[in-house]
Amino acid sequence: MNTIHGCIYTFGNNIDTDQIYPGRYLELTEHAEIGQHAMEGADPTFHTRFAKGGVIVAGTNFGCGSSREHAVITLKNAGVAAVVAKSFARIFYRNCINLALPAIMIPELDEYRLADGDDIDINLFKGIIKSKGVSHNFPPLPGNILELIEKGGVFALYKS
Amino acid sequence: MHAIEKILAQASGKPSVTAGEIVTAEVDVGEVNDLYLQVVKSFYELGGTSVAHPERTTFVFDHYSPAPTIKAADNHKQMREFCAKMGIKALFDIGKGVCHQVLIEHGYVAPGSLVVETDSHTTTLGALGAFGTGVGATDMALILRNGSLWFRVPEVMRIIFDGDLKPGVMAKDLILHVIGVLKQDAAIYKCVEFSGSTVSALSVEERLVLCNMSVEMGAKCAYIQPDQKTWEYLARYGVTRAVREVSTDPDYRYSEEHRFDASAIEPSAALPGSVDNLALVKDQRGTHIDQIFIGTCTGGRLNDLRTAADILKGKKVAEGTRLVIIPASEVIFKEALAYGYVQTLTESGAVFSTPGCGPCLGAHEGIIASGEVCLTTSSRNFPGRMGSTDGRIYVVSPATAAASAISGTITDPRSLSNN
Ligand code: SF4
Numbered sequence: 001m002n003t004i005h006g007c008i009y010t011f012g013n014n015i016d017t018d019q020i021y022p023g024r025y026l027e028l029t030e031h032a033e034i035g036q037h038a039m040e041g042a043d044p045t046f047h048t049r050f051a052k053g054g055v056i057v058a059g060t061n062f063g064c065g066s067s068r069e070h071a072v073i074t075l076k077n078a079g080v081a082a083v084v085a086k087s088f089a090r091i092f093y094r095n096c097i098n099l100a101l102p103a104i105m106i107p108e109l110d111e112y113r114l115a116d117g118d119d120i121d122i123n124l125f126k127g128i129i130k131s132k133g134v135s136h137n138f139p140p141l142p143g144n145i146l147e148l149i150e151k152g153g154v155f156a157l158y159k160s
Numbered sequence: 161m162h163a164i165e166k167i168l169a170q171a172s173g174k175p176s177v178t179a180g181e182i183v184t185a186e187v188d189v190g191e192v193n194d195l196y197l198q199v200v201k202s203f204y205e206l207g208g209t210s211v212a213h214p215e216r217t218t219f220v221f222d223h224y225s226p227a228p229t230i231k232a233a234d235n236h237k238q239m240r241e242f243c244a245k246m247g248i249k250a251l252f253d254i255g256k257g258v259c260h261q262v263l264i265e266h267g268y269v270a271p272g273s274l275v276v277e278t279d280s281h282t283t284t285l286g287a288l289g290a291f292g293t294g295v296g297a298t299d300m301a302l303i304l305r306n307g308s309l310w311f312r313v314p315e316v317m318r319i320i321f322d323g324d325l326k327p328g329v330m331a332k333d334l335i336l337h338v339i340g341v342l343k344q345d346a347a348i349y350k351c352v353e354f355s356g357s358t359v360s361a362l363s364v365e366e367r368l369v370l371c372n373m374s375v376e377m378g379a380k381c382a383y384i385q386p387d388q389k390t391w392e393y394l395a396r397y398g399v400t401r402a403v404r405e406v407s408t409d410p411d412y413r414y415s416e417e418h419r420f421d422a423s424a425i426e427p428s429a430a431l432p433g434s435v436d437n438l439a440l441v442k443d444q445r446g447t448h449i450d451q452i453f454i455g456t457c458t459g460g461r462l463n464d465l466r467t468a469a470d471i472l473k474g475k476k477v478a479e480g481t482r483l484v485i486i487p488a489s490e491v492i493f494k495e496a497l498a499y500g501y502v503q504t505l506t507e508s509g510a511v512f513s514t515p516g517c518g519p520c521l522g523a524h525e526g527i528i529a530s531g532e533v534c535l536t537t538s539s540r541n542f543p544g545r546m547g548s549t550d551g552r553i554y555v556v557s558p559a560t561a562a563a564s565a566i567s568g569t570i571t572d573p574r575s576l577s578n579n
Contacts, residue, residue: 013345014344014345014434016540016542018521018540018544019543019544022522022544023522023544024522024547026223026521026523027195027224027229027232027523028231029198029201029235041542041543041544041549044549060345061348064344064345064376064378065280065540065542066279066280067278067279067280067294067295067296068296069298070198072296073198087348088348089348089378090348090378091294091295091296094296094299095297095298095299098296098298098299099298153298154206154298154302155202155205155298158206158207159207
């Protein structure tokens with residue numbers, strides 16, 4: 001959980017939950033099945049082209065729209081290791097924390113020049129993002145959120 | 161402190177709170193809708209055995225109601241079983257309506273109450289002076305298990321509308337205008353308060369529209385100071401007392417203020433793709449429409465059906481255009497029947513469906529095909545929201561929707577009243 005290494009998949013601003021997980025699949029409840037429709041509304045080919053462990057990099061207001069937790073469940077089950085965005089919609093952000101999907105908010109993300117298809121390394125605890133040999137520091141997530149992510153989310157916390 | 165801060169402070173047993181602070185607050189009412197069997201699953205995964213406050217817990221079957229598929233039917237069945245097992249009596253089964261409206265009409269919302277629902281449009285309840293916010297399944301499962309949840313105390317952004325509305329302009333036009341100007345991410349994590357002479361003059365039904373759509377700017381919750389009209393509206397549903405006293409201290413400092421001259425706002429539309437893609441209806445006229453949808457927690461209240469009935473009385477829906485109408489709740493449906501609106505609208509060619517969300521989120525009862533154009537009084541027009549990703553959705557007011565039904569093309573409601 002400490003370090004993430006994967007390929008970058010870029011998206012634009014205001015990627016809403018209907019694009020992350022279209023409403024027509026909301027009646028599904030099996031997580032593995034939910035994972036097959038990740039980002040389908042934004043890119044119907046995502047499921048076939050995505051390599052597990054990859055990182056979504058997006059603009060402002062990622063996850064806006066409905067409260068559907070399917071949006072986080074689908075990303076987790078598709079194997080998305082983290083989402084890096086300029087800003088997040090609040091319910092999506094809460095859902096990420098609860099389910100231990102690292103959501104990293106970097107308002108000045110444009111300066112990082114993260115490009116689709118490039119490799120990315122993220123150290124969550126030190127707050128370092130590295131791509132194409134260039135490193136950037138970002139403010140690490142608050143301690144309690146990191147702890148929750150490390151433990152595996154709310155469920156693991158309540159079980160322990 | 162702001163009224164919203166006072167609600168959070170009192171609900172978390174603190175003398176005061178400030179923006180940015182994290183508090184653990186008791187939740188007065190929790191609501192689970194039928195998209196969320198995951199709440200039940202998460203509740204058990206979190207080691208839940210009994211619901212902390214069954215009397216403060218409600219279930220509303222609105223998004224897939226009546227069940228359109230075997231899977232949805234099975235989800236409903238499991239939720240009914242869960243309620244029976246946990247002693248939850250407030251299960252609003254199929255046809256009662258959209259959760260936000262149902263909670264109001266059944267007396268679960270009062271000024272000062274803290275209501276959490278598994279739906280982003282819970283911001284609607286701010287129009288009654290309540291703290292209403294949406295969460296996902298895991299957070300709701302925690303509420304069921306513990307009766308409380310953590311919240312970040314929000315900054316409050318104030319939006320002031322002054323001036324008289326022009327004929328043909330509705331609250332929907334005001335809020336589309338605001339979102340178009342301030343944009344979709346203007347209020348992330350914030351509370352949005354609406355005030356000013358225009359807001360005071362609006363009916364409570366119209367105020368609910370403003371607060372409902374503030375989530376389209378990212379708001380956590382919304383707020384309108386309760387007044388005489390609020391109390392008259394609530395009295396209809398048996399609510400006569402505030403859960404907590406709500407008032408904002410005169411020295412409270414808003415994080416931002418935005419003023420709008422409501423008298424200058426014209427019938428507006430959000431163009432296909434995003435809610436902040438603002439245009440004037442008059443500039444879109446002539447665009448052919450395949451389907452018009454009047455309904456939802458945003459645009460399916462009695463006032464909306466009355467507006468549509470007034471416009472369509474004695475007229476026909478254009479050939480080649482479908483008009484689907486879904487009252488937001490059973491209570492509204494019955495009122496619309498009593499007033500004759502259902503008769504008027506049906507005679508004009510409208511098709512009615514069961515109170516609930518209908519095609520708002522693309523589940524059933526009027527899904528749009530690839531390449532089709534839909535005009536809707538709901539709140540969202542993201543690609544694929546109401547069916548095919550290639551469908552084009554315009555968000556408009558009920559007046560614009562009804563006026564457009566007559567010609568089957570986008571029509572400014574003011575162009576009719578001049579006739
Ligand atoms: S009517 Fe639409 S916006 Fe309202 S709760 Fe239902 S799906 Fe959501």
